[in-house]
Amino acid sequence: xxxxxxxxxxxxxxxxxMVGVFVFLLIRLAPGDPxxxxxxxxxxxxxxxxxxxxxxxxxxxxxxxxxxxxxxxGGDFGTSIFSxxxxxxxxxxxxxxxxxxxxxxxxxxxxVGVSFGILAAWRAGGLVDRLLLVFSAFGYSxxxxxxxxxxxxxLAIGTGWLPVQGYAPIGDGLSRWFVHLILPTVTLSVPYIxxxxxxxxxxxxxxxxxxYMRTAAAxxxxxxxxxxHHALKNxxxxxxxxxxxxxAYLIGxxxxxxxxxxxxxxxxxxxxxxxxxxxxxxxxxxxxxxxxYVLINLAVDLAYTLIDPRIRY
Amino acid sequence: MAHISDTxxxxxxxxxxxxxxxxxxxxxxxxxxxxxxxxxxxxLALAAPFYAGDPRNIDPFVRLKPPSPEHWFGTDHLGRDxxxxxxxxxxxxxxxxxxxxxxxxGTGLLIGVVAGYLRKFDNIIMRIMDALMSIPTILLAIAxxxxxxxxxxxxxxxxxxxxxxxxxxxxxxVVLSVRERSYVEAAVCGGARLPKVLxxxxxxNTIPPLMVQSAIVCADAIMTEAGLSxxxxxxxxxxxxxxxxxxxxxxxxxxxxxxxFAPGIxxxxxxxxxxxxGDGLRDLFDPRAKRRR
Amino acid sequence: MLMRVSSEExxxxxxxxxxxxxxxxxxxxxxxxxxxxxxxxxxxxxxxxSFQVKKGETLGVVGESGCGKSVTxxxxxxxLPKMSAKTVGGEVCFHGRNLLDLPEREMRKIRGxxxxxIFQDPMTSLNPVYTVGRxxxxxxxxxxxxxRSDALSKAAEMLRLVRIADPERRVNNxxxxxxxxxxxxxxxxxxxxxxxxxxxxxxxTTALDVTIQAQILRLIVDLKKRTGTAVMFITHDLGVVAETxxxxxxxxxxxxxEQATVTDLFSRPVHPYTKALMRSVPDRRRGKEHRLPEIPGxxxxxxxxxxxxxxxxxxxxxxxxxxxxxxxxxxxxxxHAVACWHAKEVVSA
Numbered sequence: 001x002x003x004x005x006x007x008x009x010x011x012x013x014x015x016x017x018m019v020g021v022f023v024f025l026l027i028r029l030a031p032g033d034p035x036x037x038x039x040x041x042x043x044x045x046x047x048x049x050x051x052x053x054x055x056x057x058x059x060x061x062x063x064x065x066x067x068x069x070x071x072x073x074g075g076d077f078g079t080s081i082f083s084x085x086x087x088x089x090x091x092x093x094x095x096x097x098x099x100x101x102x103x104x105x106x107x108x109x110x111x112v113g114v115s116f117g118i119l120a121a122w123r124a125g126g127l128v129d130r131l132l133l134v135f136s137a138f139g140y141s142x143x144x145x146x147x148x149x150x151x152x153x154x155l156a157i158g159t160g161w162l163p164v165q166g167y168a169p170i171g172d173g174l175s176r177w178f179v180h181l182i183l184p185t186v187t188l189s190v191p192y193i194x195x196x197x198x199x200x201x202x203x204x205x206x207x208x209x210x211x212y213m214r215t216a217a218a219x220x221x222x223x224x225x226x227x228x229h230h231a232l233k234n235x236x237x238x239x240x241x242x243x244x245x246x247x248a249y250l251i252g253x254x255x256x257x258x259x260x261x262x263x264x265x266x267x268x269x270x271x272x273x274x275x276x277x278x279x280x281x282x283x284x285x286x287x288x289x290x291x292x293y294v295l296i297n298l299a300v301d302l303a304y305t306l307i308d309p310r311i312r313y
Numbered sequence: 314m315a316h317i318s319d320t321x322x323x324x325x326x327x328x329x330x331x332x333x334x335x336x337x338x339x340x341x342x343x344x345x346x347x348x349x350x351x352x353x354x355x356x357l358a359l360a361a362p363f364y365a366g367d368p369r370n371i372d373p374f375v376r377l378k379p380p381s382p383e384h385w386f387g388t389d390h391l392g393r394d395x396x397x398x399x400x401x402x403x404x405x406x407x408x409x410x411x412x413x414x415x416x417x418x419g420t421g422l423l424i425g426v427v428a429g430y431l432r433k434f435d436n437i438i439m440r441i442m443d444a445l446m447s448i449p450t451i452l453l454a455i456a457x458x459x460x461x462x463x464x465x466x467x468x469x470x471x472x473x474x475x476x477x478x479x480x481x482x483x484x485x486x487v488v489l490s491v492r493e494r495s496y497v498e499a500a501v502c503g504g505a506r507l508p509k510v511l512x513x514x515x516x517x518n519t520i521p522p523l524m525v526q527s528a529i530v531c532a533d534a535i536m537t538e539a540g541l542s543x544x545x546x547x548x549x550x551x552x553x554x555x556x557x558x559x560x561x562x563x564x565x566x567x568x569x570x571x572x573x574f575a576p577g578i579x580x581x582x583x584x585x586x587x588x589x590x591g592d593g594l595r596d597l598f599d600p601r602a603k604r605r606r
Numbered sequence: 607m608l609m610r611v612s613s614e615e616x617x618x619x620x621x622x623x624x625x626x627x628x629x630x631x632x633x634x635x636x637x638x639x640x641x642x643x644x645x646x647x648x649x650x651x652x653x654x655x656s657f658q659v660k661k662g663e664t665l666g667v668v669g670e671s672g673c674g675k676s677v678t679x680x681x682x683x684x685x686l687p688k689m690s691a692k693t694v695g696g697e698v699c700f701h702g703r704n705l706l707d708l709p710e711r712e713m714r715k716i717r718g719x720x721x722x723x724i725f726q727d728p729m730t731s732l733n734p735v736y737t738v739g740r741x742x743x744x745x746x747x748x749x750x751x752x753x754r755s756d757a758l759s760k761a762a763e764m765l766r767l768v769r770i771a772d773p774e775r776r777v778n779n780x781x782x783x784x785x786x787x788x789x790x791x792x793x794x795x796x797x798x799x800x801x802x803x804x805x806x807x808x809x810x811t812t813a814l815d816v817t818i819q820a821q822i823l824r825l826i827v828d829l830k831k832r833t834g835t836a837v838m839f840i841t842h843d844l845g846v847v848a849e850t851x852x853x854x855x856x857x858x859x860x861x862x863x864e865q866a867t868v869t870d871l872f873s874r875p876v877h878p879y880t881k882a883l884m885r886s887v888p889d890r891r892r893g894k895e896h897r898l899p900e901i902p903g904x905x906x907x908x909x910x911x912x913x914x915x916x917x918x919x920x921x922x923x924x925x926x927x928x929x930x931x932x933x934x935x936x937x938x939x940x941x942h943a944v945a946c947w948h949a950k951e952v953v954s955a
Contacts, residue, residue: 011440018444023456030460037460124689141585143536145543145559146577149566153574157567209687211730217685218725219745219796220718233735252449256540270452274459274546282456290447308735309780 008301012294019290020072023283024065028057038081038279051081072287078280082273087284090269097167098265100177102254104185109192110243116193117200117239118227121208132197139194144253148187148260156183165262188257192250199242203235210234236307244300247293343593350586354579358403365397368553379569386575389558390565398553399575405554406583409465410535413472417534418527420473421480422519426511428481429488439485442478450475450533451540458546468547472537476530483526484519491518521598528591532584539580555580632700632836633659633682633721633804639695640674640681647909651677653860653916654696656935659804664830664837666851666868668844668883672905674860675840676726679806683723684713700804719749722797726809728789732781738765738789739777742796749800764795768825787818791825798829805830806838811846823850844887848872853941856880859905859916862935866942876944878921878952915947923948 027034035052036043043051052058056067071078077087120129156164162183168176207213208231216230255267262268266285273281304311366384372392380387386395428438445453454471461467491497497514505513541547542556550557555576562572636656642649652674659665667675680686681693684705698705700720705713717723722745725731733741742764743757752760758777765773768791781789790810797805807826811819827850830837839851847854847868854871856864856879864877875881882901903920906912915921918928925948933945946952 011443014440015443015447018440019447022441022444026456027460137585137588140532140588142577142581143539143543143584145540146573146581149559149563149573149577153566153570211725211727212733214685215725215731215741215793215796216733216744218683218717218723220714220716220748221744222714222748225744225748230733230736234733248447248449252451252540255449255451256543259544270455271544271546274455274544277459277462279459282452282459286448286452286456289449289452290444293447310734310782 005302008298012298015294016291019287020069021065023286024068027279027283028061028064037277077284077287080273080278080281082276082278087280090281091266091284091288094264094266094269096169096265097263098254098258098267100170100181101184101188101257101263101265102250104181105188105192105250105253106243108185109189109196112189113193113196114200114232114239117197117202118204118232120197121201121204122223122227124205129201132201136194136198139191142190143256144187144191145256145260147190148183148257151183151187152260165260167261167263167265184257184261184263187260188250188253191253192246195246195249196239196243200235200239203238204231207231207234233307237304237311240300240303240307244297247296248289251289341593341597343589343596345593347586347589347591347593350582351590354403354583354586355407357400358407361397361400361404365400366394368393368398368401369551370394370397380571387569387571389562389569389572395558395572395575398558399555399579402553402555402558402576403579403583405465405548405552406535406538406556406580409469409472409538409548410531410583410587413469413476413534413538414527414531416469416473417476417530418480418523421477422484422523424477425481425484426488426515426519429485429492429515430507430511435485438481442481445475446478448475450537451544454537454541455544455546458541463546463549465548465552468538468541471541472534475537476533480523480526480530483522487519487522488515491515521594525591525595525598528587528594532587532591535580535584535587630660631658632661633838634699635678635682635696636699637696638678638681638693638698640677640686640691640693642691644690649908650911651691651860651908652681652693653908653912655857655860655862656696657855657862657865659836659838660853661803662834662836663853664827664839664851666847666854667838667840667857668842668847668854669857670842670883670905673857675842675857676808677860678857679723679808679838679840683717683721683806685717685723715749718745718797718802719800720802721804721806722800722802723806723808724790724793724797724810727813728786728793729813731793732789734781737778737780738784738792739779742777742792742799745796745799760799761795764799765792767798767829768792768795770795786814787822790814790818790822794822794825794829798833798835801833802835804836804838806840808840809842810839812841812843826850844883856883859912860908861916862945863917864942864944864946865935870939870942874939874942874953876938876942876949876953877917877946878923878948879917881952882920915945923952 027037030037033048035048035055035057038055039048039051056064059067075088077091079086080090083090116128116132116135120126120132123129152164156162163180166180168180170177204227213226213230216226221230254265255270257263258265258267259271270282270285272278370393372388374392376388376390376392378384378388378392384394384396386399389395389398424438424442428435448456453475454468457471457474458467491514497510500510500514538547538554539556539559542554543560545557545560547556548554550561558576559573562569565572635658638652638655639650640652642651655674655678657665667678669675677686677691680691682698682705684693686693693706696706700716705716708716732738739758739761742761743754746752746757746760747754750757762773762777765776770776770788770791776784781792784792794810810826811822814822823846826837826839829835837850839847841847851868853867854865855862856871856877858879864871864875864880866874866876871880872884875884879901882899885899886901888898901920906916906919912932914927914929914931915924915933918924921928923946927947931947933947935943935945936949938944938949
């Protein structure tokens, strides 16, 4: 177990290091002077020189990298060029909406998606299965922002049931927070449910033909027990893996959904950063999301031991 | 009981050829529908100047008008014809989508073959691909674009780069499985040179799964381009694309919903066509996968 | 004693009358017909199978692979794969109720409770993610409504019954921590946990090592004696039948060709197929030079309806009538029935 953990950690660190090198080189190997790029089009000579000095761009690349890496590991993600504030502070401000949207979406998609997939697999070729086929063709083909505007038109503008856009902090009351998140969550969940359901269906189909499913039936187990105890626990490992791997996919959707609903989250911060050419913000978000991705998948690996007793690292 | 089993038997016997026909037709149907739809869209986009109006023609007197014989899908907030813009939008979306997909497939093929054949580079290449995969597609594209500012050239690269790892992994796994086969080993032992082995044995095995993967990549690329344009960092605003049409019409959702839904539907149908084509190709190449799916 | 009735129905009628009087009958299977539906064809896996299991007896079902032994068992239990197979005709009477007509909810109360089943491959028949104790306990919980802890102590008790050492510790084991023979013992414990009236054992020893096979066989025989459970023992091994069963059914191509007591069948096989089967069992006494005879020809495809006797193509006694009309199972001596047009000649041959 210790050995596997170690190996897994090493490969996670290797991936993170690659991301670091990539992000580091991106700005420095891009055409043009990185200081000019970072300073933005309206910068003066003096500002460019300041940035060059501040980032140590006059040093040779390997030394720059060591310094850069040291700062990152020390928790220094730099300052925003546009606002002059610490990137981490800016991110912390924007974290709550993004986290709320991501977690609610994850909860909704996994429960609905897994159940949908299970029911589709249970009666493969049946009504639910066909429904899933249509739904997933839809979910894979319509971009989230189109789904978002469609839902807004239908449920917010058309009926006035739900707020059109905006975000209410959780501190202002749970129900206001929740009402504002219903549409964004449903929007982002549509493709995600399709995705999770397809995976759940495929791994359930495989498990349902196993001999031990017949044993369970021969015992007199109910359909519910067969599907949700005997089959789901065995199908759980592949489902969990794919959910972990799809984290990056979820974040991409968050950026778009936040824009549709004007939610002041990390996604908006990034989009604003492009328009302001605020590279430190973009690089920090890149590093942090990929770090989170690596961590989540590490956690998923460890979670296998809880599901499947045969896996002992 | 006898009559029941008899009717069953005869019914099944009568359905036998029908069954086979339906199955084969279904496989071909996906390819035909998806491919046909895509072809239709491409033709519509190419022929745009012959039937659609000028997508850039601003007319302040017909702002946000509902559909009419002059403006099939109505007009947007600057009085531009939504139909013309949606049709011209197909040009840019399809161009960026297809070129990016080709670029990603080509690059992925090259790197994948290298990783699969030259074990020295395998580990490092695959770690780089893992790193690329750990960054969300849109964020990776945004990071690239943020370096130079929006433009078609960087957009194509930015859309293609995040798609490369999936192709690389696929090609590498095919290469790894092919090189273990005895006829490849025999060819190598017989003194065949590496490029020849790759060309004669590995490439043909790679093509079918690569085609399927390219369709998936293409659908993703079109989605990414639309997303980037929607965020305002993709196609420059002066060129109509589905993504920036939707972005610029955001405020008029209540008054002129078609300004958003027309490009939205075009976008969805295009991606659906590519997805169907991909599904159909997979069924054709691997009939067993179909039953499991 | 040989009596031939022109109409098939009348024989079946007679059969039925006989059997309804018989209070010893536990399970009465009549004209069971099961079909498998492929994408382009229908396989008639069972073409009208009728037999009975008496209370407390051990009934052997023999035949080569693909003859419909397992399909018979799965049809009785209604455990056929839903999408591809269906029992299209016949009855399975258990305590006077036709199991084929029961709603699924009622059928569930019978499975694992009144009729239990063990399967061929113990390596894949246990759920890998639950402890064996929980899997045995599940059957108890379902049918007796016992609490989890009561069910678990019952599970340990069952493990002791199937002679697994240290049962209190073993209940917490996962299947992957056990050998094949032990897993089959667990399967038996699970099947017997609710004291079923009928145990269907589908090739329970085929996947095991020869030494383990004997142990498992002895265990089943012994447990059967102690619990009084009737056993339907499905096997392709005539030796196993001789050791364990009282009566035997011989199946061929989805039909029953002969049915008799074990002593009768071995001393006086009637059907040409049974005889051929007996000859292909290796016999130590005949020495090494003796080459085992094989049955010429192949089993007919079940995708086409079989006209006449299913064994006709491979049978040395086959005549015109065999290829045209299907023989029915007829009495041939006490507790001995055969489906053959030429039973008499075969016996004297």
